[in-house]
Amino acid sequence: MVDLSRFGLVLVMFLAGCAGGVEEWGGQVTETDGVVRIQNPAVPLAGPAEVNAHLLWSSAGPAEGDYWEAPNRVHADDEVVFVVDRQASKIHRLSPEGRVLSSFGEPGGGPGQYRRIIDAIPTEAGLFVIDGGNGRVEILGSGGEILASSLLGQVVFSVVPLGEDGVGVSGVLERDLKWQRIDAAASMKEVSFPEFMDPDTSAVAPSRPGRWDGKRARLSFTSPQIQVFSDTGVLEKVIDVPLPTEEATDQEIEGLVAEVAAVLAEDGLPSGVIQQQADQLRSRPRAKLRFRDLRFDGTSGLAAIWEQNPEDFGSGNASLHLLSTAGIYLGALEFHRAWSAFDLKNGVLYTLSRDPDTDLVTLEAFSLSVPGEVLERADRLAEASRG
Numbered sequence: 001m002v003d004l005s006r007f008g009l010v011l012v013m014f015l016a017g018c019a020g021g022v023e024e025w026g027g028q029v030t031e032t033d034g035v036v037r038i039q040n041p042a043v044p045l046a047g048p049a050e051v052n053a054h055l056l057w058s059s060a061g062p063a064e065g066d067y068w069e070a071p072n073r074v075h076a077d078d079e080v081v082f083v084v085d086r087q088a089s090k091i092h093r094l095s096p097e098g099r100v101l102s103s104f105g106e107p108g109g110g111p112g113q114y115r116r117i118i119d120a121i122p123t124e125a126g127l128f129v130i131d132g133g134n135g136r137v138e139i140l141g142s143g144g145e146i147l148a149s150s151l152l153g154q155v156v157f158s159v160v161p162l163g164e165d166g167v168g169v170s171g172v173l174e175r176d177l178k179w180q181r182i183d184a185a186a187s188m189k190e191v192s193f194p195e196f197m198d199p200d201t202s203a204v205a206p207s208r209p210g211r212w213d214g215k216r217a218r219l220s221f222t223s224p225q226i227q228v229f230s231d232t233g234v235l236e237k238v239i240d241v242p243l244p245t246e247e248a249t250d251q252e253i254e255g256l257v258a259e260v261a262a263v264l265a266e267d268g269l270p271s272g273v274i275q276q277q278a279d280q281l282r283s284r285p286r287a288k289l290r291f292r293d294l295r296f297d298g299t300s301g302l303a304a305i306w307e308q309n310p311e312d313f314g315s316g317n318a319s320l321h322l323l324s325t326a327g328i329y330l331g332a333l334e335f336h337r338a339w340s341a342f343d344l345k346n347g348v349l350y351t352l353s354r355d356p357d358t359d360l361v362t363l364e365a366f367s368l369s370v371p372g373e374v375l376e377r378a379d380r381l382a383e384a385s386r387g
Contacts, residue, residue, distance in 0.1 A: 027039055029381070029383075037238045038238070039240050040327075040328065045328055045329060046330045050370065053366040054367050054369070056367055057098035060360060070085060070086060070361065071086075074352050074363060076345035077345065078345075080142075090105045091117070091120050094363070105117070116131065116133030118158075126141055127140040128167045130167075137152055138186075148186035149186055152169070155270070157264065158209065161211055162216075168193065170193070173190075193209055193216065194216065194227070194233045205220055205222070206222060208294070211294075215231065217294060219293070219294040219305065221290070223241075224307075225241070239323070239327040241305075246288045247288070248288045253286075261277070291305055299347065300347035300368065302344065302370065304349070305320070306342050308338065318338060320334075320349065322368070322370065324382070326382035328381055338353065340354060344368075
């Protein structure tokens with residue numbers, strides 16, 4: 001038995017209604033005009049001690065005494081966990097069991113060299129490395145060999161998987177914010193990524209693009225709502241989790257503006273774009289942008305939403321909200337560490353957590369456990385609750 005208190009982890013569990021009829025769940029699933037809407041209740045489905053996380057292993061560097069500099073992205077596939085260390089211009093590789101493998105990259109402008117890695121996304125076609133400093137994308141094979149490469153032609157600040165063999169990049173293209181898809185040959189094509197509209201104001205809501213069951217999705221930053229779209233941009237599913245919003249003070253917003261501006265400047269965005277983003281942050285509603293990212297893991301039957309208060313300037317504790325892949329809210333885990341990134345693959349949670357005293361970033365792997373009968377009940381509720 002692992003003593004979780006040693007790792008600063010506190011499990012937050014919520015009482016749920018006893019197993020039984022659909023009415024005891026308290027949520028609702030409806031389908032109108034082809035759009036499935038899942039309204040979860042405030043009380044999650046899982047009961048006390050039913051949602052668990054156990055630390056499997058942790059790693060702070062490629063060798064003892066040699067630490068990663070500033071890793072800020074983590075992505076896992078079936079065979080490799082990739083850790084992006086932007087400051088070192090490297091991509092580190094570990095096995096799912098925590099064994100250190102080889103690393104790719106070094107500073108510079110030549111092939112296999114990077115100046116500012118935005119992200120590195122594993123796909124069936126290879127590892128897509130988006131190098132913002134050199135304005136280039138490289139697709140790497142399993143041994144680090146370059147399979148394809150091309151210039152980006154835009155300032156990129158966001159990358160998501162799009163399909164099994166490509167990624168989508170968003171950034172400034174000819175002075176406008178645009179989305180492009182990069183395929184296995186490193187060719188680029190402009191695509192439309194559906195906006196996340198605020199139902200109360202009909203304005204574009206602060207949100208993050210992602211994937212849900214292989215489809216395009218957006219996660220609201222202010223409240224955990226997920227919208228799922230077809231590849232042609234048609235809304236197919238809306239998942240609501242009724243967690244309360246929190247209001248930010250003027251001081252917190254100005255601090256967040258300064259932090260975001262510094263990050264965008266580091267990413268090489270033009271001053272006009274940075275000012276535009278700052279103005280948008282100042283004019284947005286006061287609700288805090290707490291819900292940071294989304295992951296979907298069909299193998300384990302789990303999806304996860306990462307919550308962390310950005311107004312804590314990166315030092316706030318991370319929380320993980322677990323849902324079934326049908327969209328039913330199961331429960332939450334609270335971590336007494338800040339994260340810079342996370343991923344979920346085959347039931348294993350990978351986090352880049354930062355020690356608040358030393359600022360050292362550590363990759364931690366946790367096994368997530370939810371009883372099979374809870375997941376089965378979630379599937380039944382999603383099907384039987386439709387009105």
